[in-house]
Amino acid sequence: xxxxxxxxxxxxxxxxxxxxxxxxxxxxxxxxxxxxxxxxxxxxxxxxxxxxxxxxxxxxxxxxxxxxxxxxxxxxxxxxxxxxxxxxxxxxxxxxxxxxxxxxxxxxxxxxxxxxxxxxxxxxxxxxxxxxxxxxxxxxxxxxxxxxxxxxxxxxxxxxxxxxxxxxxxxxxxxxxxxxxxxxxxxxxxxxxxxxxxxxxxxxxxxxxxxxxxx
Numbered sequence: 048x049x050x051x052x053x054x055x056x057x058x059x060x061x062x063x064x065x066x067x068x069x070x071x072x073x074x075x076x077x078x079x080x081x082x083x084x085x086x087x088x089x090x091x092x093x094x095x096x097x098x099x100x101x102x103x104x105x106x107x108x109x110x111x112x113x114x115x116x117x118x119x120x121x122x123x124x125x126x127x128x129x130x131x132x133x134x135x136x137x138x139x140x141x142x143x144x145x146x147x148x149x150x151x152x153x154x155x156x157x158x159x160x161x162x163x164x165x166x167x168x169x170x171x172x173x174x175x176x177x178x179x180x181x182x183x184x185x186x187x188x189x190x191x192x193x194x195x196x197x198x199x200x201x202x203x204x205x206x207x208x209x210x211x212x213x214x215x216x217x218x219x220x221x222x223x224x225x226x227x228x229x230x231x232x233x234x235x236x237x238x239x240x241x242x243x244x245x246x247x248x249x250x251x252x253x254x255x256x257x258x259x260x261x262x
Contacts (some may be wrong), residue, residue, distance in 0.1 A: 048212055048213065048227055048233065048253050048261070049113070049148050049151070049261075050151075050154060050233065051213075052157065052198040052206050052211055052212060052213040053153060053154060053207045053208075053211040053212070054153055054154035054156065054202070054205055054207040054211060054212045054213070055146075055148055055153055055154075055155050055156075055212070055213050055214075055215065056131075056156045056157075056168050056198065056201050056202070056212050056213070056214045056215070057154075057155070057156070057157055057158065057214075057215045058159060058192075058214070058215060058216045058218070058221065058235075059157055059158075059160060059166055059169070059170075060159065060160070060161060060217075061114045061133070061217035061218065061235075061237035061239055061240065062215050062216060062217045062237065063137060063141045063175075064135050064136070064137055064170075064173070064217070064242075065137070065138050065146075066130075066131075066167055066241045067237065067238055069127065069130040069134065069135055070091075070127075070239070071239075072130075072233045073126050073127060073130075074086050074090065074091070075168055076126065077122065077123065077126070078110070078146040082110070084110055085225060088164070090109075092110070092240070092242070092243065093105070093146070094106075095218040095221065095240065096160075096191055096192040096193045096218055096220040096221045097159065097160070097191075097192070097193060097222060098160055098184065098185035098186065098188075098189075098190060098191035098192075099120055099123075099161075099162060099186065099192040100116055100120065100186075101190075101191045102191075102202050103117075103120050103123075103195075104115035105121040105197060105198045106140075106261065107119065107144075107194055107261050109113050109166070124162070124164065124171060127165055128164055128165065128168075130167040130249065131165040131168055131231060132169070133166075133172075134169040135169050135173075136173065137173040137174075137175065137201075137258060138257065138258065139257060139258065140257065140258035140262045141258050142173070142174060142175050142178075142262050143258070143262050144258045144261055145175055145178045145238055146223045147262065148179065149178050153180050154180050154181075154205040154206070155178060155205075156179060156180060156182065156183060156201040156202075156204060156205050156213070157170065157179050157181075157182045157183070157201075158179045158183045158197055158201040159182075159183075159184050159185070159196055160180070160184065160197075161184060161188075162184060162186050162187045162192060162224060163182075163184065166182065166184065167182075178205075178218060179203055181182075181204035181205045182196055182204075183200040183201035183204055184197065185197050186205065187262050188200050188213040191221070192218070192221035192225075193220060193224060193255075194224060195211075195224045195225065195227045195228045196203075196205075197258075198212075198214060198224070198228050198230060199224045199228055199229065209213070209229040209230045210229045210233070212228075212231070213229045213230070213231045213232070213233060213235070213253075214230050214231070214232045215232075215233050216232055216233075216234060216235065216236050216247075216251075217234070217235045217236070217237040217239075217240055217247070218240055218243075218247075219234075219240070219243045219246045219247045219250055222234055222250045222251055223246060223250050226250060231237075231253070232250065232251045232252055232253070233252065233253040233254065233255060234247040234248060234251035234253070234255070235254075235257075235258075236254075236256045236257065238256070242258075
């Protein structure tokens with residue numbers, strides 16, 4: 048499918064990195080262990096397409112917390128930076144697939160809701176940092192993946208028209224926003240968002256259960 052496009056834009060968490068366990072642990076430690084609040088079943092889905100700051104504001108409002116968004120983001124950052132720098136692994140066949148499309152002369156961008164302090168060590172440790180031509184995150188865009196802006200920023204950075212980009216995403220709401228740019232989207236299965244698999248299939252132009260499907 049990539050043959051029809053000039054560029055591939057990859058989401059990070061849940062798409063190319065297996066970060067499911069880390070964020071489940073952070074959510075549980077932050078809400079349940081530290082504040083005695085059970086993690087609601089819909090919480091993960093509700094925040095999936097938000098920027099880091101939007102998640103902080105949403106969490107404060109939903110759980111009536113007294114902290115500022117900045118305080119929450121600092122706490123989450125402290126909890127997550129060690130994990131991203133040391134423990135998060137790449138999904139099977141991701142590196143091989145990115146190498147394959149790099150050899151085809153395609154432009155490659157990472158488009159993520161995670162801040163640089165998360166994504167940079169994670170992709171470096173997994174040996175794929177140098178394969179990317181550009182990085183775009185929602186902090187730069189000023190809005191989460193509930194807006195198409197970050198995808199357009201990624202396309203701008205690699206100098207490819209949106210209509211010639213193929214986006215890889217695991218979250219249905221984010222995939223829907225990517226489609227609004229005119230980009231094609233390939234849905235990628237992730238256990239964290241398994242309950243929305245059929246919705247993701249409906250939205251996307253393509254769908255894979257893993258990168259072994261396209262290697």
